[in-house]
Amino acid sequence: MTTEAAxxxxxxxxxxxxxxxxxxxxxxxxxxxxxxxxxxxxxxxSFYIPSGSMERTLLVxxxxxxxxxxxxxxxxxxxxxxxxxxxxxxxxxQPQRPARPAxxxxxxxxxxxxxxxxxxxxxxxxxxxxxxAGDHVVCCNALGQITINGSPIDELSYLNLPDGDTAAxxxxxxxxxxxxxxxxxxxNRDRSQDSRAHQDLPGGGFVPLQNVVGRAFLTTWPLDxxxxxxxxxxxxxxxxxxx
Numbered sequence: 001m002t003t004e005a006a007x008x009x010x011x012x013x014x015x016x017x018x019x020x021x022x023x024x025x026x027x028x029x030x031x032x033x034x035x036x037x038x039x040x041x042x043x044x045x046s047f048y049i050p051s052g053s054m055e056r057t058l059l060v061x062x063x064x065x066x067x068x069x070x071x072x073x074x075x076x077x078x079x080x081x082x083x084x085x086x087x088x089x090x091x092x093x094q095p096q097r098p099a100r101p102a103x104x105x106x107x108x109x110x111x112x113x114x115x116x117x118x119x120x121x122x123x124x125x126x127x128x129x130x131x132x133a134g135d136h137v138v139c140c141n142a143l144g145q146i147t148i149n150g151s152p153i154d155e156l157s158y159l160n161l162p163d164g165d166t167a168a169x170x171x172x173x174x175x176x177x178x179x180x181x182x183x184x185x186x187x188n189r190d191r192s193q194d195s196r197a198h199q200d201l202p203g204g205g206f207v208p209l210q211n212v213v214g215r216a217f218l219t220t221w222p223l224d225x226x227x228x229x230x231x232x233x234x235x236x237x238x239x240x241x242x243x
Contacts, residue, residue, distance in 0.1 A: 043069045045213065046220070047083055047121045053186035053193070054126055055160045057081065057229065063221035064126075064229070068214035076182065076209075078148070078236040080129045081216040081229050084184075087203045090125060090193065126216060127194050127207075128158075131183030134242035136176045139169045139196075149240040158232055160188040171196045181206035 049062040058064065058081070066083045076082065131137040131148060138147045144167035145152040155168050169189055173196055177183045184207055186192025195205035219225050 055188040057187045064216045065218040066214040067217050079231040083124050083126050084207050084212040089201045127184035129182050130185050131177040133179045137183050138174045151239040153235050180209050
């Protein structure tokens with residue numbers, strides 16, 4: 001009698017043990033999701049590259065990590081590669097996506113919320129900072145170089161130009177960057193719809209700092225391209241500060 005009753009007596013304990021295990025797993029998952037969301041919102045985010053405007057630095061479908069935290073107190077520098085939201089009219093209307101099952105949409109929304117998915121990459125742009133607030137940026141001098149506050153910069157180390165072409169831009173411009181804004185350009189100059197192409201818009205082609213998500217610092221995928229994103233500080237080291 002005693003031997004047969006023991007398993008029945010153990011059943012409530014096993015049931016309680018299973019509930020405790022499920023509860024602990026749910027708590028762990030919830031904490032992990034909250035931590036991931038906080039990291040995505042305030043520290044680092046993942047994006048993929050949808051176009052060739054930053055080749056050779058970044059290639060189509062590269063995955064990158066973007067530092068959101070450091071620029072909050074250190075600001076940005078010339079040469080930084082930044083991700084920013086469309087200031088208005090930079091991106092063409094996006095074609096309507098084919099309808100997906102509700103479950104797939106829900107899962108993707110959750111993954112985007114916690115920072116695992118990068119489905120909003122199409123709503124952002126990636127460019128290199130050329131001009132900071134107060135900078136007088138002009139294209140081009142007799143050598144085809146952009147000048148910043150009268151200082152020429154030699155960008156050939158990272159520009160993707162057609163063979164034989166050494167001009168940093170085939171479109172002339174002469175701008176002074178307003179306070180709280182950036183002047184940005186793609187490394188693949190002939191295939192980049194950047195600040196040059198939007199000077200006729202209300203924003204004048206400038207990117208408000210409030211639209212900038214952060215500084216791209218690491219390529220994470222594909223693995224053979226894993227590495228830090230070069231800001232080419234040497235190119236901008238001799239630039240004079242604005243008067």
